[in-house]
Structures are given as C-alpha cells and as structure tokens.
Amino acid sequence: MKIPFSPPFIDQAVIDSVMDTLRSKWITSGPKVKELEQEMLNLTGSRAAICVNSWTSGAIMMLKWFGVKEGDEVIVPAYSYCATALCVLHAGAKPVMVDVLDDFTIDPIKVRYAITERTKAILAVDIAGWPCNYNLLNAVIKDSAVTKMFYPETENQLKLGRILLISDAAHSIGATYGGVPAAQKSDIAIFSFHAVKNVTTAEGGCICLNLTDNFNVAEEYTYLKMYSLNGQTKDAFTKTMGSGWRYDILFNGLKINMPDICAAIGLAQLRQYKDLLLPVRKKIAYKYNNTFSLFSWFVPPPLSNDERESSYHLFPLRIRDITEEGRDQIIEYLSGKGITANVHFIPMPMLTYFKSIGYDIQDYPNSYRQYACEISLPIYPQLTNAEIDYIIVNVANAVKEQIYKTKMLKKAS
Template identity: 65%
Template sequence: MKISFAPPYIDQAVINEVMDTLTSGWITTGPKVAALEQQMKQLTASDAAICVNSWTSGAILMLKWFGVKAGDEVIIPAYTYCATALSVLHCGATPVIVDVDDECCISATAVAKAITPKTKAIIAVDIAGWPCDYEQLKTIINTPETKKLFVPESPKQQLLGRILLISDAAHSIGATINELPAAKYSDVSIFSFHAVKNVTTAEGGCICINLPANFNAADEYKYLKLYTLNGQTKDAFTKSNGGGWKYDILFMGLKINMPDICAAIGLGQLKNYDAQLLPMRKRVAAIYCDSFKAMDWFIEPALKNEQRESSYHLFALRIKGITEAQRDQIIDMIMAEGIMANVHFTPLPMLTLFKDLGYEISQYSSAYALYANEISLPIYPQLTDEQIDFIITTVINSVNAVLEVCKEPAKVEL
C-alpha cells in the first residue's frame, strides 16, 4: 500500500474556483485575493489580513514594517523550520535562538532571559499546529522592566512601545486559545499556504494583524498591500478597471503579492475548512491516539487542553527512550512498507548555515531531545480507515521490532 505524506485536498469546490479564475481573464492579484483575505480575516477574527506569496515573504515584510535592521535582535526557538530564522537574517538582524519547552513551544523562561535592549521582536512558532502560550509571552513583554529595556528606533516601534510579538502560525490555521482563534493572542500571525498545509494556495501565505487600538488597521492594511507591490500606488487590477495608467512609487517595497490563480485554491478549501476539513484531521489524530495509547513507548502529542487546541496539522509521534539512530531506523521500516513519514524539524543549530554562524546544538538540549524521537505520520482528510489501520499496524510493528532488538543481549564471540 502506498500512502503519501501530505497530498493537497482538491475537490470540485477547488476546481470550480480555479476554473472561474481561468475563465475570468484575470489571474494575478485581484478579486480572488481580496475574497481570500476577507475569509482569513473572518476565520482568525483579525483586524486585517494581507495575502503574500509565502510565509517567508510575510515574515520579512512584517519585520521590515516594524523597522528591524542590522544590529537588532529577534528571539526565535531552536525547534522550527529555517524560514523563521532566515526572515530575521534577510533583514540584517540577529536571530537569538532559545530552547523550547516539553510541548515544543518556545520557552517563556528562556525568552525572558534572552531579552536585551537590542530585542525588537519575538517569533513564537506553533509547531504541528499547537499554539504557544501567547498570554505568558505577552505578560513578559509588557512588564515594566521589559518595556524599560525596549529602545524604539522607528515610527512603528515608537507607536507600539514594546517588543513585537509575532506568531509563526505556518502550521496553526484553525488553532484556538480559550475557544477563540489563536491569532487573537499575538500582534501579528503569519500563516503558510504551502502545498502541504491544512489550507493551500500551492505557494502562499497570509499576514493577520491584531495590533493595539492606537494602530489603525485599515491604514496598516493599505500600507502593507502597497509594500507587497513594490510600494506602487496603483495595482494592475485597479488600472485594468478604469483606474488610469498613472502610478507612483512611494517607498522601496517588495514584490511578494499573491496571484488570483493561487488564491482560488485556498478559497475553495476555506469554504469547507471549519465544517469538514479540520474535523477530518482531528478524527485521524484521535484514532492514532486511541490506538497508540496502549503502547508503553507512546508519548502523546499536545493536541488539546483546557485552554488550547491544535489545528492538527501534524501528528508528531514521539517514542519514549529511543535514540536518533533508532528513530531513523523506524522511519526506514515504515517507508519500506510504502508509508511516507517525515521529521519536524531538524533544530536550527544542527543545520550547516547556523553551525557556521556559531550556534551549537549542545546548548539546546530540549530541542534535540524532542527532535531525536519524533516521527511525523500522515494526517489529512483523504485518509481512509483502511489506510489509517495500515499506518497504525506498521508503526507499532516497526517500533516494537526496533525496541525488541535493543533488549536482546549482545552476542559474545569466543
């Protein structure tokens, strides 16, 4: 049996939206992008939503919008995809990498210790769809001591008057905190619509802002939209609809807009997300947990507690007491049966770029321990009961086989 890791969900609703775009004669940024932004604004209960061509572009944009530059510091977790750190580096700033807690969220204790007068932002990462404790992080950045350390050097920094809290929500569309969209709990949430995500536009992302009341959301939306189109005052869709050809360039923006042909895929998926797609993911996670809980090696992933609930983007299986090499062996056995598995993620200090910058994995013991025993299993709406059963049986057999070999006494040759 062949089981893909994360195929995109393409049904007739998605096909209809894409065909509508193709036959409309307009495929770049236009009405579909505007409609997707409106749906994201509603889904996340945010003040504004701005679609871009990737999560990475969105993060670079928001750091630049806030005035992050060379000499500044941005605190990020060791356990994340490289884009979190690359967005900081692309702004010329320094990623201050800290360890994570036992739920794979950025450690609030480590964050508090890492804050300096150079700190301009914190990017917390919702790994696998599990939202970080943003209430605790906000408490830290709003203490008088922390605010006193903050040195504003741009108009946006002066207006905010404290460290900017960004949610790397690449995995967490649909996640909740206190039964509200998790995006409500950070200043900025940036979502990914990459092909493997819960909602996809093939490639793309969306910035959702929930800034304090002294920011005007409509003005920020207008400014950020200009920023995604090179700082140009008039986009192509406006000009094509009688807006005239004349335009101006107000500032040095970026070219990171999302086209309508991509937005159409996301629109088709979002229509059924809350009612159908997200519950189907949750169902798969529940079956996995029910099946694995009898195994004494099973470490149940954080999916739901009294305050927070995941978006069920990944099922991060963790196996008690195994080494990184044993984890790799188990994955090889699973994949030999036709099941695609993955690992999320290799901690940043283990990657060549960051090792060359001086980061050492020995300083991030929690991140390494979580990485070493993690296997990401397929979890998506299209999985059939037969496929789920096959995955569960294969995983149990593979883990037990590796653990059983570990128990065997070493042979002594005479």
C-alpha cells in the first residue's frame, strides 16, 4: 500500500471550475478571485478578505502596511515554519522568538515578558489547525502597562493605538474559538492555500481583516488590493470592463496578486469545505485519537474543548519519552511500509540560517521537546478506512519496536 502525506483534493467540481476559467479566456486576477474572497468572508465572518499569491507575501505586505520597519520588533513563536520569521526580516524588523506551550501554540506569558518599546506586532501561529489562546493574547496587548509602552510612528499605528495581533492561520481555516470563526479573534488573520493545505489554490493565501472601528475597512480593502498590484489604480480586468486603459501608480507596492486560474481551484474546494471536507478530516482525526488513546505512549493532540476547535489540518502524533533519533526511525519504518509521514516543524532556531544570526534552540526547550517526539500522520478526505487502519497498525508496530530497542539499549548500557 502506498499512502502519500497530503495530496490535493481534486474532484470534478475543481476540474469544472478550472475549465470554466480557461474557457472564459481570463486567467489572471478577475472574477474568480473576487468570488473566492467572498467565500472567505462567508466562512470567517471577517470584515474584508484580500487574496494574494502566498501566505508569506501577504504577511510581508501587512507588516509593511502597519509601518513595521528596521529597528522594530515582532514577537513570533520559535516553533513554526520559517516563513513566520522570514516575513519579519523582509519587512526590515527583528523577529523576537519565544517558546510555546504543550499545545504547540505561542506562550502568552512569555509574549508578555518579550514586549519592549520596540514591539510593533505579534505573529501568533495556529499549529496543526489549533487556535492560539487569543483571549490571553488580546488581554496582554490591551493591558494598560503594555499600551503605555507602544509608540505609534505611522497613521495605522496611531489608529490602532497598540500592538498589532496577527494570526498566522496557515493551518486553521475553519477552526473556531468561542463558537465563532477563530479568524475573528485577531486584528488580521492570514491563511495559506499552499498545495498541502485543507483548501488549496496550488499556491496562494488570503488576508482577513477584523480591524477596530478606527479603520475604514472598505478603504483598507481597496488600498491593499492596489498594494498587491504594484500600487496600481486599476487591474487588468477592471480596464477590460470599460473603465479605460489609463492607470496610475500611487505608491511603491508589491506584485503579489492571485490569478483566477488559482482561485478557481480553491473556490470549488471552499464551497464544499464546511459540509464535506472539514467533517471528513474531523472524523479521521478522532479515529486516530480514539485508537491511539489505548496506548500509554500516546500524547493526545489538542482537537477540541469548550472554547476551541481545530481545523484538523494535521494530526500531530506525539510519542511519550521518545528521542529525536527514535522518532526519525519510526518515520523510516513507516516509509518502508509505504506510508509517508512528516514532522511539523523543525523549530526555527535549529535551522542553519537562524543559528547564523544568533538564535539558539537551548533558549526554547519546550519547542524542542514537542518537535523531538512529533510525527504528522496523513489526514485528508481521500483516505479510505482501509488506509487509515493500515496507518494505525503500522504506527503501533513501529512505536512498539522502537520502545523495545530503547529498553534493550538501556539494559546494555
């Protein structure tokens, strides 16, 4: 049996949507992008949605929009994909890394201690689909002692009057918090539509705005659409609709717009997401969870509680008292059985580039602890019951074998 890690969900509805775009003769940014933005508003209940060509470019744009620059600081978790910190560096600022909690998410207490007069934003990462503790994070940034430390230097910083809270929602499309979409719990939530995500556009992302009433969200939407197209007053589709060819460049923007050919893929998936794709993911996650709970070595991942519910993007299996090397051997065992597993994530301070600029994994012990025992198992709608059972049996056998090897090595020493 061959089981890939995370193939895209491509059904006839997706194919029809793409073919419709091709037949329309309009493949760059146009009506399909607008439809996808509307579907994101329907799903998240946000005040505005701007589609872009990747999560990373969207995050860079929003940091620049807020006026983040050289000398500023943005707090990020050490346990995340590299883009979380790279976008800060691309904006010219310094990523200030803090450790995570046992549920993989950024530790609000460590965030509080990391805040300085140079802190302009917090990038909180929803790992595996599980939302961060946004109630605590909001309490931190709205605390009077913290707001007194905030020195606005741009118009948008003055309007907000405090540290900007951005949700790195790359994993958490469809997650909920307090009975509402989790995206509503931050000022800005940025989603990823990369090929392995719950909803994909091959490459792409979406910025959802839930800014305070000090902002005119409709004006911000118009501005950000221009920002994503080089600061240009008209996109190509608008010009073809009879508004004339003449345009202007109002400011130094970026070229990060999403094309319709990509939006068509995500649009067909998103329209099936709440009723089909997300429930299937949830069912698989709980089958894993309920079965592995029979084993003493299993550390359950956060899936749902009275406050939060995951989007079930990943199933982050954790194995109690395993070493990093032992974890890697389990992944090799699974590979030998035709099962492709993964690890999310190598903490950023362990990566060569971040080590070269001064970050040390020893400063983030819980990030390492979670990473060393984590294996991301396949979880996607196309998995059959037979494949899920095959994965479960082979994981159990692999862990049993590894635990036995560890015991024998301890006896030998």
